[in-house]
Amino acid sequence: MPHNVTLPGKSGQRITGREIFSFDRAALKTLGFYVPGKTATVNDPAFTGARFPHAIVAHELTHQSLMINTTFGLFTHLINALRERGFASDDVFQTCHEVQWTVQEAVATYAEMAVVAREAPAKLVGEINAHRRVKMVP
Numbered sequence: 001m002p003h004n005v006t007l008p009g010k011s012g013q014r015i016t017g018r019e020i021f022s023f024d025r026a027a028l029k030t031l032g033f034y035v036p037g038k039t040a041t042v043n044d045p046a047f048t049g050a051r052f053p054h055a056i057v058a059h060e061l062t063h064q065s066l067m068i069n070t071t072f073g074l075f076t077h078l079i080n081a082l083r084e085r086g087f088a089s090d091d092v093f094q095t096c097h098e099v100q101w102t103v104q105e106a107v108a109t110y111a112e113m114a115v116v117a118r119e120a121p122a123k124l125v126g127e128i129n130a131h132r133r134v135k136m137v138p
């Protein structure tokens, strides 16, 4: 599992340390996140310095859409519900996330770059290069 993905706690269990479960972008600061079963969230660009907040919205909403509208996303929600009730292991749930992480990030980043291309075409190459400098996998 990528180092930036953390399993959510089970119901009634407080997670110590990092509390965000997300397919976030492994940047030095989190621009936004999506928690399965909750809403896509964009952190305040005044604090994160996000150059294209609408693009971050597109990125996080893509994660939400993939988790709600795809068979595998629905399957992952089902596994999580079973895990919370003790009928599936953490390993099964973790595997669900491992196998979809690359697709999630690829599709979400594509949606993000599409917004940049529409809003500021002259800045697209710079944004793509900025993403390439972020180390996505340890």
Ligand SMILES: [Zn+2]
Pocket (backbone or CB within 6 Å): 023, 024, 025, 059, 063, 104, 105, 108, 109
């Ligand atoms: Zn993402």
